[in-house]
Amino acid sequence: MTQTTEAPARATQDRQAGVVPPAPRSTSTFAKALNAALADAMEADSAVLMFGEDVGRLGGVFRITDGLTARFGEERCFDTPLAEAGIMGMAVGMAMNGMKPVVEMQFDAFAYPAFEQVVSHVAKMPNRTRGKVRLPIVIRIPYAGGIGGVEHHCDSSEAYYAHTPGLTVLAPATVRDAYFMLREAIASPDPVVFLEPKKLYWSKEEVDLAELRRTYDDGQAPRRIGRAVVARAGTDATLITYGPSVPTALAAAAAAAEEGRSIEVIDLRSIVPFDDETVCESVRRTGRAVVVAEAPGFASVASEIVARVQERCFHSLAAPVLRVTGFDIPYPSPKLEHFYLPSVDRILDAVDQLQWED
């Protein structure tokens, strides 16, 4: 929570933490970074297992588990029968008995059959047993839309999990974060819902995955669970966002800059725990805020952010905290999704409504 106030720009973050980033030597996609994080975690700890539907020979429908079975064997990365409650319930038992299961739900809406296991056990077992049984489970969910998927393949389901006490809920938005946050999630003694924005799977950054591994293994990667990051520094208003909406918010900030408005963008990364400090520090400074998220707005994570910010920064606010979210409708079909998704225009419209004096 500390580095962000002093280090508004994401690029300087690791440097601030004492890590001298090497000159980037290669590029990696978000998907490949996740794959590397899984492989490195499995290499580091034989208790880490990966299972789900089609994650074995196929390498997952998004190829995030590509090569893991070949490398670690069928006992460490394997396909299950087609049953999500089964996958989740078996993960609970495995975690009870010394393993660190990472499970893949094939698409967001296909995690719903496991909802009872997640809410009634994954989230509650540690509390029920007064901490005797910890459940170090990572639930990987290819998440949200923007990929032209058919119905049930583009849900933004974070609110269901964020509302459930006991779960850690993460959503990386950059290739670096994808790597570090998945490593951190797997290392966490608590259950983590790990939301992977589908539309970012093929996004690229200049990173050297071997370098990231060394940084992580040397304990040099600053903690990301519970830590938001200022993705772009600004002074006039704050965009608070996460996951798939981060690039859109950054694009909006860039567009606003051309119009002479300095917009700060906060990438939450960690929805639960929530980094009040970083968010409030920014809003108190800028006095204006817009929350951007893809899920339907009603009773959502975006609602929570608005509520917290106005509770905590009320007297710094020059205007109400606004939201740009998905509409309160089922996620649309491919040809209509662009009308639904938060867009640069819609974000700029909201920023314009922040009751500027001039």
Next chain:
Amino acid sequence: MTQTTEAPARATQDRQAGVVPPAPRSTSTFAKALNAALADAMEADSAVLMFGEDVGRLGGVFRITDGLTARFGEERCFDTPLAEAGIMGMAVGMAMNGMKPVVEMQFDAFAYPAFEQVVSHVAKMPNRTRGKVRLPIVIRIPYAGGIGGVEHHCDSSEAYYAHTPGLTVLAPATVRDAYFMLREAIASPDPVVFLEPKKLYWSKEEVDLAELRRTYDDGQAPRRIGRAVVARAGTDATLITYGPSVPTALAAAAAAAEEGRSIEVIDLRSIVPFDDETVCESVRRTGRAVVVAEAPGFASVASEIVARVQERCFHSLAAPVLRVTGFDIPYPSPKLEHFYLPSVDRILDAVDQLQWED
């Protein structure tokens, strides 16, 4: 939405709508009013069916379906095998084929196995079929805590449903509303999640159930879906609440009155659709608001209410909108639940924090 502004006190509401309320002749519990609403709806329309676990001969573990099998036969009110997804999925098919199923989920947490059916079908089927297939299903859920129940028997799950577009989400708090709202829910062409606060099941009011039936059947009961009601009029601050927290909020308002503060209490009744008009009219008038709800606060319906109110009433607000909700923890065991539940004291504390000038 109209009657409430002019008719702040709940007692005058039906009169305003042109109904002369008869002198109350008898009392009824909340539970009995629900039972009567079911019976009257089944009497009025042979397409109405009631099914679930133990709702037949036993009459439901809370006796809400008492006597229905005896009166309407085993084909109209019946027990199912013990499987909630099964109950919900069968209800979808029955609704597709001309029936109006009312299903009971035995306790809130036992609705989770049906989550996929609810989110992916009940909520989305009408939209998927462009309105060709309507699903007039009522999902009755004994809801929330305060009854000393063991784990999994006291969850407040409204946020999961309220966040899901396509569902109507209702929570009555009075005996009258229990009757009228259940009748309205059954008559609705849209799927309704009907939340029955368990701790209110044995609350009593002076009402004549036969009179309520006549009022409803004559079309004289004002619409309640989408309509909040001012449960107690006041001028200094507004408590916005629903379901099990309504009596607590009313008690807090009564206690505040003794201290010379005039607190208005709004009983939402309908979480989705949300009655912005009634809520905002009140907050604009009082300038201060506290939202009271039993569910954990994070990413909850309470968050949504705070967000909407500050978005819409920002310049009327003398203080941030505060929340009194459950903590972000699993619902506690019987001996600890009173530390968790919103209480009069906690509400008064929040009211005290509303930055009063004096």
Next chain:
Amino acid sequence: MSTATNEGRGMMGVPAEDGTTSAADRALLPSARPVQLIDPAGRHTHDDRYPLPDGERLLGVYGRLVTGRRINDQANALVRQGRMAVYPSSHGQEACQVAAAVVLDEEDWLFPTYRDTVAVITRGVDPLEVLTLLRGDWHGGYDPYEHRVATQATPLATQLLHAVGVAHAAKLRGEPTVVLAMCGDGATSEGDFHEALNFAAVFHVPVVFFIQNNEFAISVPLSSQTVAPSLAHKAIGYGMPGERVDGNDLAALLSVLGSAVDRARDGGGPSLIEAHTYRMQAHTNADDATRYRSADDVEQWVPRDPLLRMRTYLRDLNLLTDDGERTLSDEAERIAAAIRQGLNTEVDVNPAELFEYVYTEKTSQLREQAEQLREELARGADPAADDAGDAPGAGDQATGDRP
């Protein structure tokens, strides 16, 4: 205890006495081998219990088979040409597709999966309406009531429960409706499969559960899905009869499904039928099947093709002539051309519709949101123009498998 095989032994490894299996049990267990009436070489094979449909009937239905294959080929081509986002092909499974549709009467209901496009079209639904979903225009394109065909939503096995509900409602009203509910081998692992079969059996409703066991659930082979003697062996656990049938034998499918439908209509209750077939193509065009099975595996199923054997049988009996074949393929081509033409015509999608069907009456929230979008569009905003994400287009080959 033993690591010995269980063959012929009681549960704990002790040999079971003969005759422990009761007649009642045997009535619910499937036959020892899948029912077959016409073998891959096109020859009739006798079965005591299932009569061979007559030649006229087979010829009539064979035409639907030819059309079904043509539809699969055409849809695949349209995906390659970018006219459709994705297509889960039933190539190789057309006998199941066609049989499932033609054994039903008008008052019956069909519950298909996403792969059962050919079944849905065979039942009479307009192909262009069926393809609306895969084209990306809307989440469904046909009115389920028009031909009594449920939507092709993707959450696996969930529709089986809807089928039970439709049948249950019909039964309560005393209507003669039978419901045929389809699913894949993979879907049998879902809890909803279990609950649907149990509900159907307990309420004794007229549902025929029809599993197309095509040996794969995306990449996962049947052997990782179950170690049961067969999927049809699940029926006895619900107290309903199970049967297995050669899924590439149109005649056997018509006979076995037809008799299950008759039985259901006569008040005999539900049953479970497993058809052994094979998914000849990838899961969808977005899938890369070479990652998990060899060309040789697929090759073995080529001689068992459902069209081939029916054609041989009909030609051998002179029921099918050169002329007849031409007529059939002309008809198939006509339908394919209509599909081609329809899909090459851009359809207008109206964003205002997004808010129309969520509730019967728009909530005040949705009225506001619809108005917001209307205003944006009136101002000329083009939301599509500024997507800052790194999203691939719909149907990106690397996206993996949808639906």
Next chain:
Amino acid sequence: MSTATNEGRGMMGVPAEDGTTSAADRALLPSARPVQLIDPAGRHTHDDRYPLPDGERLLGVYGRLVTGRRINDQANALVRQGRMAVYPSSHGQEACQVAAAVVLDEEDWLFPTYRDTVAVITRGVDPLEVLTLLRGDWHGGYDPYEHRVATQATPLATQLLHAVGVAHAAKLRGEPTVVLAMCGDGATSEGDFHEALNFAAVFHVPVVFFIQNNEFAISVPLSSQTVAPSLAHKAIGYGMPGERVDGNDLAALLSVLGSAVDRARDGGGPSLIEAHTYRMQAHTNADDATRYRSADDVEQWVPRDPLLRMRTYLRDLNLLTDDGERTLSDEAERIAAAIRQGLNTEVDVNPAELFEYVYTEKTSQLREQAEQLREELARGADPAADDAGDAPGAGDQATGDRP
């Protein structure tokens, strides 16, 4: 088609040939009648496959039976006295309870339901820790690792999957752990039951699924739960052996469960065992069983009581003497007294604990909330004093059935 009975007929009502049931099928199907080794009159009945445990063993376990019954009676009394909110009694099912615990080794795991308090105590867990939950102090009271007993959470059938996971982890590490997972007849209808059995079979893990079929799920009789020939017939649908056993016959339970545990430990994979027993009392004290069954129904099961028959058997063989009986009942009384005393001592519950175990480390949100509560309490606020709802107290008789 026919409305004729299915007896001896193939699926479609046509008589099945004899011998269509293969030896492999027979190995997975349960025996024709539930295995019984000692009949209700206390006489040994021979069974080819399951040997009678020797007298010493039976005598030893009989003592646990006596204690188990005493625990049920004591717990019921404590509920009546208001010392406990609710108790789901296993009166009449004690043979199942005791057998489930004693067939396991130390390295094994037991997965009980809320009704299996006696099994949990028999396995060695401190009775007062077990009753923490029902007393309302916390959602669980014992350390699952201490005796390898999972928590008694109420979401039905969910624990069966956890059992599979525990067994799977042990198998991957090459440990000899066997897991015995219990559930009721009602719970077999849940999707999780299906998924658990399938996962166990596919991964061939050492789990013994043990159904106590006590004929009721709260008010719902078995006949509304399933129309299968037996619950044990579900096993073949997963490719695992199923067996049924007289659930009031301790000897048969020890033999059948013991052999299933041995088999699992030897790498033979999972199995399903259904015990036929009866819930002699209401679902819980909050339930009113007179609404759905007659006293006569219950009366019929009295002569089949599991203690009675074992006592007769042991007394007839002079394995049990008057002295021995006294010793056993003294021991049972000692445990009951300890429970009584423990429950009459009020336990301090600490509200600060509410925030302690939600995460390994409190989030900043929980730190704030814990601090808020701490301040409130420091100010002397008593949240209990002002509940304005019309809530009944815990354990209100009209509340219906919990858990």
